Amino acid sequence: MNRVLVTGASGFIGNNLIHYLQSKALKILPFSRDFGMHYEKINSNYLDNEDIEVIIHLAGKAHDLKNVSNELDYFKVNTDLTINIFDAFLKSKVKTFLYFSSVKAVKDHFDNILTEDVIPSPSTAYGKSKLAAENYLHSNLEKKEKKIFILRPCMIHGIGNKGNLNILYNLVSKNIPWPLGAFNNKRSFCNIDNLCFVVNELIIRQDIPTGIYNIADDDSVSTNVIIELIAKSQNRRPYIFSINKDLIKLLARAGDYLKLPLNTERLTKLTESYIVSNAKIKSAIGKELPHSTQDGLLKTLQSFIK
Numbered sequence: 144m145n146r147v148l149v150t151g152a153s154g155f156i157g158n159n160l161i162h163y164l165q166s167k168a169l170k171i172l173p174f175s176r177d178f179g180m181h182y183e184k185i186n187s188n189y190l191d192n193e194d195i196e197v198i199i200h201l202a203g204k205a206h207d208l209k210n211v212s213n214e215l216d217y218f219k220v221n222t223d224l225t226i227n228i229f230d231a232f233l234k235s236k237v238k239t240f241l242y243f244s245s246v247k248a249v250k251d252h253f254d255n256i257l258t259e260d261v262i263p264s265p266s267t268a269y270g271k272s273k274l275a276a277e278n279y280l281h282s283n284l285e286k287k288e289k290k291i292f293i294l295r296p297c298m299i300h301g302i303g304n305k306g307n308l309n310i311l312y313n314l315v316s317k318n319i320p321w322p323l324g325a326f327n328n329k330r331s332f333c334n335i336d337n338l339c340f341v342v343n344e345l346i347i348r349q350d351i352p353t354g355i356y357n358i359a360d361d362d363s364v365s366t367n368v369i370i371e372l373i374a375k376s377q378n379r380r381p382y383i384f385s386i387n388k389d390l391i392k393l394l395a396r397a398g399d400y401l402k403l404p405l406n407t408e409r410l411t412k413l414t415e416s417y418i419v420s421n422a423k424i425k426s427a428i429g430k431e432l433p434h435s436t437q438d439g440l441l442k443t444l445q446s447f448i449k
Contacts, residue, residue: 145194146170147346148185150228151201153177155304156243156335160199163339169346175202182224187234197239197346198232200225204269214268221272226279233283239290241345242280246297246357246419248273252411257331258420259295259355277355284353292345296358297419300439301335302446308369312447315373320382321366323391326414329363334439337432344428351427359419360436366413372437376444 147164151157152173161171172193174180182202190198204220225242232240247270249263265271277293284291300308314321338358345351367383374381391410398406425432434442 145196146172147197147199148172148174148190148193148195149199149201150174150182150185151203151243154201155301156299156338157201158303159301159335160201160339160342163336164343164346167343167347169343182228185228186231190231190235190237195235195237197241198228198237199241199243199342200228201243203243204272217268217272218275221269222275222279225276229280229283233286233289238288239292239346240280241292241294241342242276244273244277244293244295245270246295246417248277248295252415253417256418256420257357259357259423281355289353291353293355294342294358295355295419296333296338297331297417299333299335299338300443302443304335304443308373308440308443309447311366311369312373312444315370315377315379315381318379318382320384321370322384322386323410323414324367324383324385325388325391327365327367328414328416329365330417331359331363331419332436332440333359334432334434334436334443336434337439340433341424341428344430354423356424356427357419357421358424359421360434360439361421361432362436363416363418364436364440368437369440372441373444376441377448 147169149157149161149171152161153175157173157175161173165171172195174182174185176182202220202224204217229240229242246257247267248265249257249261249270251266251270253261263274265274280291280293283289298307300306337360341358370383371381395405395407395410397403421432
């Protein structure tokens, strides 16, 4: 096989993906602005001259949890850059294009099980910019001479990326009780090793249909289970208090006005459910994912120990 070009190669996903694919004897061309590279260089001539056979497009502007980013910046990076690289792909001899979108391109909040059939209606600039890129790619999905995959991972975790899990981890580390035990939510996660496994299958096999695929671990877990796993990773006893939900919601509303650590928005993020189905990708691959949900989470949490 010729080389695989990976954009956004210096990020957490790119780093892990490159090492995984190299372990499978694939030739990788890492591409990142952090390496002093310019994405304007990626045109059809460049791709053909570099003997690229697969493009994995990871580069993008991440979701800004502090809401300080300019909305246009999302579309410039997540939409326009994707379109430019995809157009170069269409004009080149490259056979396969994998675009990393996000479940947030579909819904920011969802009370049911998120499948690929759910009609997208994102509410944030991040989600809208990802969806705009998806829509451009989607119009070319039927090109018989090309393979185009749109991947929608949920919350990704793994060694080297603490993310939102770090907040809960620090809480348990300080023996602070978890006061929201009465909220039995369910959330989907995506182990980086499972993600790399899926991407490798999409690259090396010719029998997987082009299309849109959610990427998630098999099971969703509650925040209470996460607290228990964190305590287990530290050989601690979990402290979970089931305080009355109505009282907690009242305190959160007070926090909106008094600028307390717990407010309505934060309570929602900590207790809402977001379940993502991986049935379509597993059916397409015809294999089980290598890591179970809880074992993968425990491995990540154990890596936090300093």
